[in-house]
Amino acid sequence: MLGVMLGASRSIRRCWALPSTSISSTRLVSTTPSSKSENSGSLTSYEQLKKSFWPADRPHIRRKVVAVGGLIVCSKLANTAVPLIFREIINYFNTPLDVEHIPQLVILSGTTVASWVLIYGAARALSPSLNEYKNTLFSVVAQSNIRTVSQRTYDHLLELDLSFHQSRKTGQLSRVIDRGTRGADSILRALVVNIVPTLLELCLVFGVLWASVGFEYTAICGLTTASYIAFTYNVTVWRTKFRKQMNKADNEIGFKSFDTMINYETVKYFNNEKFEGANYSKLLAAFEQGSLKTQSSLSLLNSGQQIIITAGITASMYLAVQQILSGNMSVGDLVMINLLLIQVAQPLNFLGSIYREIQQSHTDMRKLNDLLSNRPSLQECSDAVTAAAPCRGDIVFNNVSFGYSPDKMILRDLSFTVPSGKTVAIVGGSGSGKSTIVRLLYRFYDPLKGGISIGGVPLNVLQLDDYRRNVGVVPQDCVLFNDNVRYNIQYGNTAATQEDIIRAAKLADIHEAIEAFPDGYDTLVGERGQMLSGGEKQRIALARAVLKDAPILLYDEATSSLDSLTEHNILEALNTVSAGKTSIFIAHRLSTIMDADEILVLANGSIAERGTHKQLLSDPNSMYSDMWNQQMSTE
Numbered sequence: 001m002l003g004v005m006l007g008a009s010r011s012i013r014r015c016w017a018l019p020s021t022s023i024s025s026t027r028l029v030s031t032t033p034s035s036k037s038e039n040s041g042s043l044t045s046y047e048q049l050k051k052s053f054w055p056a057d058r059p060h061i062r063r064k065v066v067a068v069g070g071l072i073v074c075s076k077l078a079n080t081a082v083p084l085i086f087r088e089i090i091n092y093f094n095t096p097l098d099v100e101h102i103p104q105l106v107i108l109s110g111t112t113v114a115s116w117v118l119i120y121g122a123a124r125a126l127s128p129s130l131n132e133y134k135n136t137l138f139s140v141v142a143q144s145n146i147r148t149v150s151q152r153t154y155d156h157l158l159e160l161d162l163s164f165h166q167s168r169k170t171g172q173l174s175r176v177i178d179r180g181t182r183g184a185d186s187i188l189r190a191l192v193v194n195i196v197p198t199l200l201e202l203c204l205v206f207g208v209l210w211a212s213v214g215f216e217y218t219a220i221c222g223l224t225t226a227s228y229i230a231f232t233y234n235v236t237v238w239r240t241k242f243r244k245q246m247n248k249a250d251n252e253i254g255f256k257s258f259d260t261m262i263n264y265e266t267v268k269y270f271n272n273e274k275f276e277g278a279n280y281s282k283l284l285a286a287f288e289q290g291s292l293k294t295q296s297s298l299s300l301l302n303s304g305q306q307i308i309i310t311a312g313i314t315a316s317m318y319l320a321v322q323q324i325l326s327g328n329m330s331v332g333d334l335v336m337i338n339l340l341l342i343q344v345a346q347p348l349n350f351l352g353s354i355y356r357e358i359q360q361s362h363t364d365m366r367k368l369n370d371l372l373s374n375r376p377s378l379q380e381c382s383d384a385v386t387a388a389a390p391c392r393g394d395i396v397f398n399n400v401s402f403g404y405s406p407d408k409m410i411l412r413d414l415s416f417t418v419p420s421g422k423t424v425a426i427v428g429g430s431g432s433g434k435s436t437i438v439r440l441l442y443r444f445y446d447p448l449k450g451g452i453s454i455g456g457v458p459l460n461v462l463q464l465d466d467y468r469r470n471v472g473v474v475p476q477d478c479v480l481f482n483d484n485v486r487y488n489i490q491y492g493n494t495a496a497t498q499e500d501i502i503r504a505a506k507l508a509d510i511h512e513a514i515e516a517f518p519d520g521y522d523t524l525v526g527e528r529g530q531m532l533s534g535g536e537k538q539r540i541a542l543a544r545a546v547l548k549d550a551p552i553l554l555y556d557e558a559t560s561s562l563d564s565l566t567e568h569n570i571l572e573a574l575n576t577v578s579a580g581k582t583s584i585f586i587a588h589r590l591s592t593i594m595d596a597d598e599i600l601v602l603a604n605g606s607i608a609e610r611g612t613h614k615q616l617l618s619d620p621n622s623m624y625s626d627m628w629n630q631q632m633s634t635e
């Protein structure tokens with residue numbers, strides 16, 4: 001304990017040096033939704049791509065990337081060889097025969113042509129085979145990258161602050177993650193499957209044309225490609241707005257249906273099916289419009305591309321025909337030119353969509369990167385101390401002031417102590433800041449002013465994860481995982497045995513109810529636990545807090561959904577569970593906190609009254625007496 005205290009006092013100087021009377025601007029920053037730190041580790045898209053494609057820590061992935069590069073070159077060489085071989089075959093049939101040596105020539109030509117045909121077949125087969133092998137190898141690189149980015153994002157999201165998650169729409173967040181993780185993959189795939197092979201093929205075709213039929217053909221091919229790219233680029237930029245409109249509507253449709261289905265019961269309670277239907281219809285109409293414009297502009301793009309390509313092919317053939325007529329070129333050359341141009345045109349056809357996909361993926365990667373560059377505002381100091389010993393001491397709130405935004409203070413100069421092993425109850429009107437005290441104590445936020453200490457150690461000097469392990473919370477809003485009852489209870493201690501789970505369930509007075517469920521502990525609870533009643537959910541939340549077996553217990557309206565009899569049973573059980581533990585009870589129903597060692601009455605963010613149940617009732621004009629009398633008369 002002494003060691004902990006000494007370590008803590010050193011850390012206090014480093015981590016908690018703020019005067020308790022001033023509202024420090026750094027503190028204000030630390031409680032706003034997760035901030036982006038200056039050194040947030042934000043990567044440029046290039047750095048992200050490099051990290052994905054050429055990871056320093058995974059040499060086997062680098063070897064695969066090199067192999068993919070080699071396969072691209074071999075596949076394109078084989079592909080470009082096909083028209084050249086075809087030219088040789090055609091030219092053999094166009095060579096005039098020497099009538100004096102017909103038999104030998106026929107045999108010789110037959111053998112040679114047959115060989116060329118076999119080579120032609122081999123080249124044709126080789127190119128797609130190498131291509132497919134390249135795709136298989138590349139999938140290893142891509143999947144490894146998707147896995148790494150997804151894991152990093154998932155871990156990062158769980159590290160971010162509560163304020164971050166409260167300020168984001170879950171549906172949109174999952175879209176950012178989904179698209180962002182696939183963004184790098186899409187760009188790499190576009191590079192490996194389309195851009196690099198096409199550029200290589202263009203270079204090879206330009207070279208072959210120049211070397212075998214002359215510069216004019218290279219010039220025509222180059223001009224056609226340049227016009228094609230310029231046209232595709234401009235039309236794609238112009239039509240991007242239609243696509244954005246379509247995507248925006250698509251996102252909103254997804255979000256709307258998600259939100260409506262989550263609020264299904266509310267829609268029904270207010271008979272708002274038609275209202276929701278009309279809202280949905282507006283979004284569908286926007287999607288329809290965007291989609292039609294996207295389609296018509298795509299048709300324009302496709303026809304323009306075809307016209308440019310056809311013009312290039314026609315010009316080369318026209319030139320070739322002139323040269324054949326003047327005896328400067330063979331029919332084989334004409335066929336070769338035609339095949340080369342058609343071969344190059346095929347991958348170019350996808351250029352528009354590839355360009356757009358790269359643009360979109362770039363945006364998606366940037367959004368994901370922004371998300372990853374969010375840093376939790378609650379940082380642990382480098383020499384934070386372990387929490388087990390301090391958590392067995394007193395909880396002290398010392399002049400704590402806090403607001404979710406600095407212009408609206410929720411708690412003002414709050415000071416109280418929960419002595420070790422004792423129970424303090426907090427009561428007060430709705431919105432007076434009771435749950436906020438729990439959030440501060442669980443260190444979801446830091447106070448703007450003043451400080452909280454546990455066992456004499458400032459809260460922000462304790463190792464956060466270790467500290468939270470020592471605090472059991474039954475929150476006001478009990479949300480369950482969409483799994484079975486056992487999973488939800490065991491969540492309090494993932495190493496708990498079936499006996500531990502049953503013991504906790506019995507303490508929370510839910511065991512018998514679970515046994516009566518069709519599948520007992522294997523019964524599924526539905527999304528957010530909606531297949532259970534409010535009281536059942538609350539008791540499962542209680543059972544898992546019991547299973548956590550922490551020395552500090554925070555109950556935020558833990559029994560508000562229960563009937564009086566169940567509540568009475570649970571309170572008795574909780575007294576056993578809480579024995580020797582430091583507990584804070586938040587409750588509206590005063591009959592549940594009568595036995596607390598001290599009761600704090602919160603009003604306007606400050607403690608208006610404090611004392612035991614008896615002491616508070618002894619003043620007939622106290623707020624507590626008012627609340628008590630009102631509740632008693634109602635009950």
Ligand SMILES: Nc1ncnc2c1ncn2[C@@H]1O[C@H](COP(=O)(O)OP(=O)(O)OP(=O)(O)O)[C@@H](O)[C@H]1O
Nearest residue numbers: 166404405410429430431432433434435436437476
């Ligand atoms: N994440 C948040 N961001 C901004 N304001 C918030 C946030 N959470 C709560 N508040 C506001 O803080 C005030 C105190 O909320 P808190 O939940 O602590 O009240 P409470 O006393 O527990 O109320 P109740 O008894 O109704 O549960 C309320 O005015 C609430 O609107």
